[in-house]
Amino acid sequence: MKIVEFQHHQSAHCENGVASNVLKFNGLDISEPLVFGIGSGIFYVYIPFLKVNHAPAISYRPMPGIIFSRAAKQLNIKIKRERFSNEEKAFAALDRNLDLGIPSGLQVGVYHLPYFPDEYRFHFNAHNLVVYGKEGDNYLISDPVMETTSVLTKKELAKVRFAKGAFAPKGHMYYPTSVPTEVNIEKAVLSGIKKTTKDMLAPVPLVGVNGIKFVGKKVAKWPKKVGIKKTNHYLAQIIRMQEEIGTGGGGFRFIYAAFLQEAADILGKSSLNDLSQNMTEIGDDWRDFALHASRVCKERVKDVNAYQQLSKMMINISDKERKLFTDLKNSL
Amino acid sequence: MKKDSIPQDKSSLSSKGMKEMCYAVDENGEYSTALSTGWKPKTIALEVTMDDLNERIENAKKSVLEGKKSPILYFMERSRMDWSILASYMGKRKWIVKCHAKPNVFKKLNDTIIKKYAEVFEIEVNELKDFNENS
Numbered sequence: 001m002k003i004v005e006f007q008h009h010q011s012a013h014c015e016n017g018v019a020s021n022v023l024k025f026n027g028l029d030i031s032e033p034l035v036f037g038i039g040s041g042i043f044y045v046y047i048p049f050l051k052v053n054h055a056p057a058i059s060y061r062p063m064p065g066i067i068f069s070r071a072a073k074q075l076n077i078k079i080k081r082e083r084f085s086n087e088e089k090a091f092a093a094l095d096r097n098l099d100l101g102i103p104s105g106l107q108v109g110v111y112h113l114p115y116f117p118d119e120y121r122f123h124f125n126a127h128n129l130v131v132y133g134k135e136g137d138n139y140l141i142s143d144p145v146m147e148t149t150s151v152l153t154k155k156e157l158a159k160v161r162f163a164k165g166a167f168a169p170k171g172h173m174y175y176p177t178s179v180p181t182e183v184n185i186e187k188a189v190l191s192g193i194k195k196t197t198k199d200m201l202a203p204v205p206l207v208g209v210n211g212i213k214f215v216g217k218k219v220a221k222w223p224k225k226v227g228i229k230k231t232n233h234y235l236a237q238i239i240r241m242q243e244e245i246g247t248g249g250g251g252f253r254f255i256y257a258a259f260l261q262e263a264a265d266i267l268g269k270s271s272l273n274d275l276s277q278n279m280t281e282i283g284d285d286w287r288d289f290a291l292h293a294s295r296v297c298k299e300r301v302k303d304v305n306a307y308q309q310l311s312k313m314m315i316n317i318s319d320k321e322r323k324l325f326t327d328l329k330n331s332l
Numbered sequence: 333m334k335k336d337s338i339p340q341d342k343s344s345l346s347s348k349g350m351k352e353m354c355y356a357v358d359e360n361g362e363y364s365t366a367l368s369t370g371w372k373p374k375t376i377a378l379e380v381t382m383d384d385l386n387e388r389i390e391n392a393k394k395s396v397l398e399g400k401k402s403p404i405l406y407f408m409e410r411s412r413m414d415w416s417i418l419a420s421y422m423g424k425r426k427w428i429v430k431c432h433a434k435p436n437v438f439k440k441l442n443d444t445i446i447k448k449y450a451e452v453f454e455i456e457v458n459e460l461k462d463f464n465e466n467s
Contacts, residue, residue, distance in 0.1 A: 012353045012365070033355070033363070053381065054388075054414065111412070117344040119378050123417050147351060147367075164420035165413075233384050239377035245345075245352050249368075254333055254355035258363035280357060284333060294373035297380045 002101030006132035008142040008149045012248030012255055013061075014128040016041065017144025018105045019068040021130060023077070025103055026179040030075075034185075037259030038192035039071035042252050043199055046211045052166075053122060055237035058215065060251035062199075064107065064126030064167055068174075070195070074188035078178040083170040087158050090171030094131060094139075097175060103132040103142070107172035109163020115143070115150050120245065125167040131157075145245050189263050190332060197329040200321065209322040216314030223307050231307065232297045239290045239297075250283030257283060260328075271331045278324050282317060289313045333357070335366055343370025344378065385412065396463055402438030403463040404429070407453040421452045 006025055011017025016035045023030050036042070043062045050057040061067070065081075072079045084090035097104045109125040110116060132149075133140035139157050141150040152160075161171045200208040215238070222231040242251040257279035264272035292313065296306045335356040345352060351367035358364060392409040395401040408418050419426040431437050432445075443457075450457045459467060 010353050010367075012355060051414070053412075054384075117348045117350070119344040119382060122412055145352065165417035168420065232380060236377040236380035236384075239373060240381065243371065243374045243377070248353065248355045249333055254363075257357075258355045261363050276363075277361070280333070287333065290373045290377075294376040298376045 002099060004101045004103060004132060006103050006130070006142060009144070010147050011144040013041075013246045013252070014144050015064070015067050015126075016255075018128040018130050019071060021142060021144060022103060022105055022176060023179065026176055027181065028075070028077075028179050028183065031262065033255050033259035034189075034262055035071045036067060036252070036255050037196075037263060038074050038188045039067035039069070040192050040195040040199065041067040042196055042256045044208055044211045044251075046206045046215050048206075050166075053237060055234045058238055058241050060242060060247060064128075065172075065174075068105075070192070071188075072176070074191055075183045075185075076180050077176050079174055080177045081172065081174040083172050085170075087162060087171070090161055090173070091154065091158070094173060095134065097173070098131065098134050102175050103130050104173050104175045105130055106161060107167075107169035107174075108160035109165070109169060110160075111163060112156065112159040113143075114152070114156055115146065123163070123165045125163050125165055125169055127160075185266055189266050193263065193328060193332060197325045200325040201329070209318045209325065212318035212321065213315055216311050216318060219314060220308050220311035223304050228302060235293045235310070236297050239293055242286060243290055250286040253279055253283030253286055269331065272328075275324060275328055275331065278320075278327075282320050282324065285313070285317050285320065289317065335359075335364070338366050338368050339371040340368060341370045341372045341375065343375045346370050385409070393467070397465065399435055402433050402435045403460050403467070404433045404438060404449060406463070406467070407449070407455065407460065408433075411453050418452070422448060 007021065009017070009021055009024070011020060011032045013032065013036065016032045019035045020030055020032045041061055043060065045059050047057040069079065082093055084093065094104060106129055107125070108127050108129060109123065110127045111121050111123045113121070113127070129141055129143040131139050132142055137154050138151050139154065141152050143150055161169055163169060202208045202210070204210065205214050219235070222234060243249060248255040257276045260272050260276035260279055264270060264276065289310065293310055296310065333354065333356040335358045338354050338356055346369040351369055353365050354368050355363055356366055389406070389409045392401065392406040396403050396406045415426050415430055419429045422429055432441060446457055446460055450460055
């Protein structure tokens with residue numbers, strides 16, 4: 001087997017981290033915020049009929065795998081994706097890649113990952129990591145949200161690669177097959193931003209800034225409709241989705257603000273620096289929302305005014321984001 | 333978020349020596365990354381979720397001991413699963429798995445199925461078969 005020098009860089013978000021680390025290995029120096037922005041990673045969607053941990057699903061990002069796919073397409077990088085019907089085939093393919101010295105990205109479930117704290121072990125199947133080598137029967141793992149690399153036995157790795165439930169990975173493995181040395185980064189950044197403004201301003205109720213407003217209104221209604229207890233459970237879920245490992249804080253808003261700053265340099269547009277600043281303020285508003293919501297959850301406030309307040313905060317964020325993404329669209 | 337205001341609160345991450353990465357601006361307004369040991373509102377949200385989960389587990393245990401449900405329900409909750417996730421791990425339809433949570437159906441299940449459940453829940457077969465107060 002070929003020994004490769006794989007540089008592990010910790011990142012905020014797993015998918016961008018894997019993308020950034022793997023692309024760096026392949027000679028394309030690209031930061032996590034840049035992958036995130038080019039891949040139009042910022043998003044919002046509310047899916048009331050899909051329950052995650054007994055609460056309605058809310059996501060601050062698009063479907064798993066999409067950010068990297070979009071970024072790769074924009075940058076003219078070819079990625080091979082493989083899914084497998086059984087463990088033998090999945091490991092034969094992984095071993096083949098490692099023999100050739102190809103660090104490979106894997107989609108995995110979090111529940112059986114031994115190095116995660118117990119409180120973080122839920123049936124969430126859209127985590128990503130890189131396998132960059134093998135020692136005996138152990139696989140060398142670069143999990144981008146960890147500070148250092150880890151080791152998993154074949155049995156442990158098999159469990160997470162074949163986790164079941166929503167977004168079951170089915171052994172999903174991906175790796176670039178061709179990475180261009182010269183990329184048109186300006187064009188990629190521009191189309192990434194365009195796609196983002198289109199999605200965030202989509203004229204449908206549950207998506208983008210409309211989705212945020214929709215949930216904002218729901219927060220005021222939940223206490224009456226589902227009771228205080230469930231409302232607090234839903235709020236806890238919102239906070240977790242927004243702030244959990246991988247978002248870089250504030251529901252990815254800070255990573256996006258970092259991207260806008262890089263984009264300002266790349267495109268030579270100083271207006272993007274101002275928008276980055278606005279995005280940072282919105283990120284702070286999300287943090288403020290999380291802070292207040294957590295107090296309401298903890299103290300089991302029976303006062304409905306507290307929920308009205310949270311509702312207002314969220315609707316206010318939605319209005320600010322509408323303005324921001326409209327300005328962003330017009331700045332291009 | 334400003335770099336010097338990145339929270340460094342105690343959390344379940346810090347208890348494992350883990351830190352997570354945040355994006356924040358420095359005094360010149362430039363973005364860079366910094367590590368955080370945790371943030372209290374997140375810890376609270378996680379605690380609320382865990383409390384809720386423990387309550388579900390306790391309720392499930394009660395139902396099983398009262399003979400209203402089979403141990404499948406208890407171990408499903410303990411494994412942080414819902415019916416869809418369990419059905420997916422079992423390779424069965426959701427309604428079939430739900431049916432197995434009925435005590436009289438559960439009693440008639442053959443050993444192969446019980447063994448499969450035990451594997452999914454990462455427990456011994458007898459823990460499923462001889463469920464009691466101390467389970």
